[in-house]
Amino acid sequence: MPFVFDDKAALADNLAAYAAELEHLHPVLGPVLADRLQECVDGVDASVILEELLFALSNVEE
Numbered sequence: 001m002p003f004v005f006d007d008k009a010a011l012a013d014n015l016a017a018y019a020a021e022l023e024h025l026h027p028v029l030g031p032v033l034a035d036r037l038q039e040c041v042d043g044v045d046a047s048v049i050l051e052e053l054l055f056a057l058s059n060v061e062e
Contacts, residue, residue: 015041032056 003021005014019034036049 012041026060028060029056 003018015037019037022034022037023030036053039049
């Protein structure tokens with residue numbers, strides 16, 4: 001079922017639900033995107049997150 005933002009739920013709960021859905025979208029990128037989303041919630045520096053995403057993208061087979 002596609003993620004639907006719940007305006008009555010806490011933002012952290014919405015992001016956790018979205019991250020859980022992302023994990024299943026792609027065998028490599030899904031878990032990476034879910035982890036990076038959680039890092040955003042946790043306040044990790046955006047440049048670190050971007051670097052990790054770019055690394056993951058560069059390692060995905062076409």
